[in-house]
Amino acid sequence: MVEGADRYDIIIVGSGPGGATAAWRLAPTGKRILLIERGGYLPRERENWDTNEVFGRARYQADENWKSADGATFKPGLHYWVGGNSKLYGAALFRLRETDFHGVRHVDGVSPEWPLKYDVFEPYYSQAEKLYRVHGVRDEDPTEPWASAPYPKRPIRHEPRIAELADGLKREGLHPFHLPIGAWIEEDENGVIAPDSPCLRCDPFDGYPSLTNGKADAQIVCVDPTLKAHPNVTLMTGAYVERLLTDASGRTVSGVETMVAGERRVFSADIVLVACGALSSALLFLRSANDKHPRGLANGSDQVGRNYMRHNNATVLAISRTPNPTQFQKTLGLNDFYHGKALSPANAWEFPLGHIQMVGKSDGAQVELEGMPSLLHWLPQKPFDWIARHSIDFWLTTEDLPRPENRVYYRDGVTHLDVVDTNGESAARLREQLRAICDKVDIHPHLLDRRLYFGKDVPIGGTAHQAGTMRFGEDPLTAVLDLDCRAHELDNLYVVDASFFPSIGAVNPTLTLIANALRVAEIVAKRIG
Numbered sequence: 001m002v003e004g005a006d007r008y009d010i011i012i013v014g015s016g017p018g019g020a021t022a023a024w025r026l027a028p029t030g031k032r033i034l035l036i037e038r039g040g041y042l043p044r045e046r047e048n049w050d051t052n053e054v055f056g057r058a059r060y061q062a063d064e065n066w067k068s069a070d071g072a073t074f075k076p077g078l079h080y081w082v083g084g085n086s087k088l089y090g091a092a093l094f095r096l097r098e099t100d101f102h103g104v105r106h107v108d109g110v111s112p113e114w115p116l117k118y119d120v121f122e123p124y125y126s127q128a129e130k131l132y133r134v135h136g137v138r139d140e141d142p143t144e145p146w147a148s149a150p151y152p153k154r155p156i157r158h159e160p161r162i163a164e165l166a167d168g169l170k171r172e173g174l175h176p177f178h179l180p181i182g183a184w185i186e187e188d189e190n191g192v193i194a195p196d197s198p199c200l201r202c203d204p205f206d207g208y209p210s211l212t213n214g215k216a217d218a219q220i221v222c223v224d225p226t227l228k229a230h231p232n233v234t235l236m237t238g239a240y241v242e243r244l245l246t247d248a249s250g251r252t253v254s255g256v257e258t259m260v261a262g263e264r265r266v267f268s269a270d271i272v273l274v275a276c277g278a279l280s281s282a283l284l285f286l287r288s289a290n291d292k293h294p295r296g297l298a299n300g301s302d303q304v305g306r307n308y309m310r311h312n313n314a315t316v317l318a319i320s321r322t323p324n325p326t327q328f329q330k331t332l333g334l335n336d337f338y339h340g341k342a343l344s345p346a347n348a349w350e351f352p353l354g355h356i357q358m359v360g361k362s363d364g365a366q367v368e369l370e371g372m373p374s375l376l377h378w379l380p381q382k383p384f385d386w387i388a389r390h391s392i393d394f395w396l397t398t399e400d401l402p403r404p405e406n407r408v409y410y411r412d413g414v415t416h417l418d419v420v421d422t423n424g425e426s427a428a429r430l431r432e433q434l435r436a437i438c439d440k441v442d443i444h445p446h447l448l449d450r451r452l453y454f455g456k457d458v459p460i461g462g463t464a465h466q467a468g469t470m471r472f473g474e475d476p477l478t479a480v481l482d483l484d485c486r487a488h489e490l491d492n493l494y495v496v497d498a499s500f501f502p503s504i505g506a507v508n509p510t511l512t513l514i515a516n517a518l519r520v521a522e523i524v525a526k527r528i529g
């Protein structure tokens with residue numbers, strides 16, 4: 001260990017869902033744990049719910065400039081706060097489908113099989129759903145994998161226009177389901193919100209910080225309760241981990257070099273867990289190159305930063321023929337096109353298309369910021385608020401494939417992110433399916449892109465579903481992490497964010513990384529006895 005360093009038993013870098021969940025799970029061991037976070041607490045202020053501030057001015061987004069392969073500069077959609085990106089997430093908390101663990105054939109190639117299968121993750125998914133207060137109902141979604149426990153919370157009720165949409169979809173032979181959402185909401189069976197419910201079914205939920213702390217984000221669910229109950233856990237904010245240092249053998253992380261208020265400090269611990277988010281974790285490993293690890297820490301395989309996945313995501317706005325006064329719109333999902341036609345009869349194509357869910361409702365300010373109205377030629381006037389009142393908003397996700405050339409790295413001190421999209425035809429077909437459905441359920445079949453949700457510069461800035469940059473596997477020649485998510489080349493270094501994903505499926509990734517953080521934390525707890 002580095003001499004003179006502040007010593008802990010365990011250091012965790014990053015307080016997003018990965019790091020915070022690991023801290024929550026490890027705290028009862030009584031070991032001295034240091035949780036290091038570069039950001040501070042996200043301020044609770046009126047602007048949390050101000051569309052112009054959140055989306056227009058990117059008030060809570062990291063102010064960084066990265067470069068894409070074509071040399072363009074963009075701002076990554078990252079959020080450096082206690083709780084990480086989950087402070088702004090939509091909290092749709094899905095299990096991967098069982099087939100996702102077995103390798104799936106897509107139009108552009110095969111998404112790789114996982115070395116551990118669904119049965120290994122299942123108990124941790126159940127724990128994760130309980131911890132993150134997931135509301136849902138089993139057996140509505142035909143693609144949902146088996147589960148050993150019911151959802152811990154009853155589904156969040158559809159408002160009338162969305163209930164109508166669900167009925168319309170069912171009439172078309174489809175299987176809409178209640179979205180699994182992690183929220184701190186107390187409502188009775190009639191949907192009446194309890195007076196002390198933190199979540200009030202407010203429309204600024206998806207993509208906004210929750211002013212009322214009504215979202216099950218990593219700060220509210222893990223960091224705050226852990227600090228309150230366990231004095232052995234210390235949170236250090238405003239602390240940027242610059243490098244991980246190793247001992248002379250290169251086999252052990254001996255120090256965590258951190259910038260705190262302009263001062264360089266070194267902390268050390270028996271075990272270090274990294275959870276900076278898949279992009280930032282890979283960058284930390286690359287920054288930590290030394291004599292024993294010349295290409296970056298644990299990068300003998302040259303895989304650190306590669307195989308980046310982010311989903312083919314699209315947010316689209318359609319116009320309902322009847323007004324859509326829904327406030328809390330993110331309650332419905334549709335997986336009838338998730339698989340190829342052999343498993344998804346509604347999909348006539350042999351390859352999977354992906355997943356559809358409702359996204360937060362557009363308001364007038366969003367519609368105006370998007371600059372969409374010129375496209376709406378069929379309206380006599382183009383009032384933003386009218387459009388927003390009739391808008392019905394969907395989120396579409398198609399699986400993308402891990403490609404070694406899709407990667408994050410430094411060149412000349414600048415962060416580069418190279419992405420070549422895959423499965424674009426599947427994404428286009430999913431959109432066509434949605435358009436065809438809209439025609440049948442009282443929605444104008446025009447779909448307009450909503451780019452704001454994910455950032456303004458170039459689509460590559462949509463980093464919300466970052467994954468795959470340090471995948472796990474048995475072979476150190478092709479994987480950075482072993483099956484315990486410990487670096488193959490270091491004895492005391494673990495990664496507990498979505499870096500480890502070999503493939504990403506087509507549902508939101510966070511519940512899977514939370515489940516894995518619980519799994520890895522259990523392994524670490526056993527190791528330290």
Ligand SMILES: Cc1cc2nc3c(=O)[nH]c(=O)nc-3n(C[C@H](O)[C@H](O)[C@H](O)COP(=O)(O)OP(=O)(O)OC[C@H]3O[C@@H](n4cnc5c(N)ncnc54)[C@H](O)[C@@H]3O)c2cc1C
Pocket residue numbers: 013014015016017018019036037038039077079080081082083084085086088089090091092093094206207239240241242275276277278280281284453464465466496497498508509510511513
């Ligand atoms: C707008 C939006 C909506 C989303 N909606 C959903 C959704 O509905 N469902 C879903 O499943 N997922 C959603 N996501 C994705 C979800 O937020 C991420 O999957 C999740 O937050 C990743 O957790 P993490 O712990 O791996 O990383 P992060 O949440 O990125 O947390 C990493 C933490 O590490 C800190 N950090 C980074 N580098 C350093 C360093 N060098 N030193 C110290 N600290 C560091 C960061 O500040 C951050 O707090 C959404 C994301 C966004 C942005």
